[in-house]
Amino acid sequence: MSEDKETPERTRERLRQAELKRNPTGNMNDTFNKAGTGNLADLAGSLGWKGICILILIILMGFILSSIFFK
Structure with a gap:
C-alpha cells in the first residue's frame, strides 16, 4: 500500500x-448532547485539557461536598 494514500478512517478523523x-x-454543545449516549472520547476531545481539568475539579468538589453534608 502506498504511503501517500489516506485511508477513509484517517480522512474522517x-x-x-x-x-x-x-x-x-x-x-x-454537540459533544455534551452526545455524552448522554456514552461517547466520552468526543467529550474529552472537544473540551481540551483546560475543560477536562475544570470538569475533574467540579466532580471532586461535588464528591467532597456530598461527603461533608451527607454523612
Whole structure:
C-alpha cells in the first residue's frame, strides 16, 4: 500500500479534528448532547485539557461536598 494514500478512517478523523478546531463551542454543545449516549472520547476531545481539568475539579468538589453534608 502506498504511503501517500489516506485511508477513509484517517480522512474522517482528520476532517473531524479540523472541524473541532474551527468551531469549538458548537462542537462542545454537540459533544455534551452526545455524552448522554456514552461517547466520552468526543467529550474529552472537544473540551481540551483546560475543560477536562475544570470538569475533574467540579466532580471532586461535588464528591467532597456530598461527603461533608451527607454523612
